[in-house]
Amino acid sequence: MTEKTAVSRDAFDRVILPVYSPAKFIPVRGKGSRVWDQQGTEYIDFAGGIAVTALGHCHPALVAALHKQGETLWHVSNVFTNEPALRLAQKLIDATFADRVFFANSGAEANEAAFKLARYYASSKHSPYKSKIIAFHNAFHGRTLFTVSVGGQPKYSDGFGPKPADIVHVPFNDLAAVKAVIDDHTCAIVVEPIQGEGGVVPADPAFLQGLRDLCDQHQALLVFDEVQSGMGRSGKLFSYMHYGVTPDILTTAKALGGGFPVSAMLTTEEIASVMSPGKHGTTYGGNPLACAVAEAALEVINTPEVLAGIEERRQQFIQALEAINAKYHVFSEFRGQGLLIGAELSEKYKNRAGEFHTAAAECGLMMLVAGPNVMRFAPSLVIDFADIAEGMARLEKAIGMVA
Numbered sequence: 001m002t003e004k005t006a007v008s009r010d011a012f013d014r015v016i017l018p019v020y021s022p023a024k025f026i027p028v029r030g031k032g033s034r035v036w037d038q039q040g041t042e043y044i045d046f047a048g049g050i051a052v053t054a055l056g057h058c059h060p061a062l063v064a065a066l067h068k069q070g071e072t073l074w075h076v077s078n079v080f081t082n083e084p085a086l087r088l089a090q091k092l093i094d095a096t097f098a099d100r101v102f103f104a105n106s107g108a109e110a111n112e113a114a115f116k117l118a119r120y121y122a123s124s125k126h127s128p129y130k131s132k133i134i135a136f137h138n139a140f141h142g143r144t145l146f147t148v149s150v151g152g153q154p155k156y157s158d159g160f161g162p163k164p165a166d167i168v169h170v171p172f173n174d175l176a177a178v179k180a181v182i183d184d185h186t187c188a189i190v191v192e193p194i195q196g197e198g199g200v201v202p203a204d205p206a207f208l209q210g211l212r213d214l215c216d217q218h219q220a221l222l223v224f225d226e227v228q229s230g231m232g233r234s235g236k237l238f239s240y241m242h243y244g245v246t247p248d249i250l251t252t253a254k255a256l257g258g259g260f261p262v263s264a265m266l267t268t269e270e271i272a273s274v275m276s277p278g279k280h281g282t283t284y285g286g287n288p289l290a291c292a293v294a295e296a297a298l299e300v301i302n303t304p305e306v307l308a309g310i311e312e313r314r315q316q317f318i319q320a321l322e323a324i325n326a327k328y329h330v331f332s333e334f335r336g337q338g339l340l341i342g343a344e345l346s347e348k349y350k351n352r353a354g355e356f357h358t359a360a361a362e363c364g365l366m367m368l369v370a371g372p373n374v375m376r377f378a379p380s381l382v383i384d385f386a387d388i389a390e391g392m393a394r395l396e397k398a399i400g401m402v403a
Helices: 009-015 060-070 083-095 107-125 145-150 175-181 205-217 288-301 304-328 353-362 385-402
Strands: 027-031 034-037 042-045 100-104 132-136 167-170 186-191 221-225 249-252 263-267 331-337 340-345 374-377
Touching: 042 385, 060 288, 083 100, 083 263, 083 288, 100 107, 107 132, 107 145, 107 186, 107 221, 107 249, 107 263, 167 175, 175 205, 186 205, 205 221, 288 304, 304 331, 304 340, 304 385, 353 374, 353 385
Parallel strands: 132 167, 132 186, 186 221, 221 249
Antiparallel strands: 027 034, 034 042, 100 263, 249 263, 331 340, 340 374
């Protein structure tokens, strides 16, 4: 039997492509909302793998689904279909506006499929010149060349050669700016109902309704990127349900598999009808192992008990943040929906989110930032109230170290 090679954080700098800057500790075990590193140090997890582990670590329902399917069928390719994929697709359809589902492995792949579908639909139904995509500054839609170009952050797209053409960016929540650029050549407007990487900024209800109206007027499709805001994160299964605005295409990933890589693009029968075998595809997307785990996650998340508990947990977070702020005056605003929370730093601590993030880890707390000025919280949707209290106590200690 081959022994495992001992690894340390220093190994990262030797063997991994230097596109990340990971923490100094290496997590090795997790249960619920607690994680332990190689030295046995315990951490409270307020990051959730960037809104991924929506049911915490090693949730019994997901472990059971993984074990059962792992002993049955892992992969058959899309030359065939499989039962878990069909069950998961039907449950997503039953729970949403959608009639058709495409499975992939990541949010970027789901968005890539969505953007291709939007352009292909416009070309097939209207004109090959109807290809303009309107997107928003500070958006984030993935790391493929197409999705990073639609995302409104040049720091992620510059330097990789010519970008896909006919993509226009305007300010988020600015309907007048959209009206100024939309025309009959527009095939889609792509928007996050809550900008995650852009600072945890929710869309204004009138803004999203205005986008819906403009798309209808110009025969364009409205695409909602709910990779981060979906699967219960907002307090409803998908964030669009808060707004009463229905998209034509929706993407979801992150929490869909509760930590297992899987994503989905959802759309209507009318839009899906333009596609045919070979127009798009993926090797691993819709594999039975991923879909079985995602089905288990969906069954747990999409329940009144879990969804109703999200707002209650949010209130505990906000109350604790307000108490910390009353003492240290580090925040200027709290925003977001459900358990996607952004705490913007006050002017005195501008551009210092990274310092607070590092101090939090030193105090046994895993959390996130969303740019240099926003501390981001995306914990398990079922995090224990005692873990919230303990984690916020550790955050207060960390803030006291920096402030």
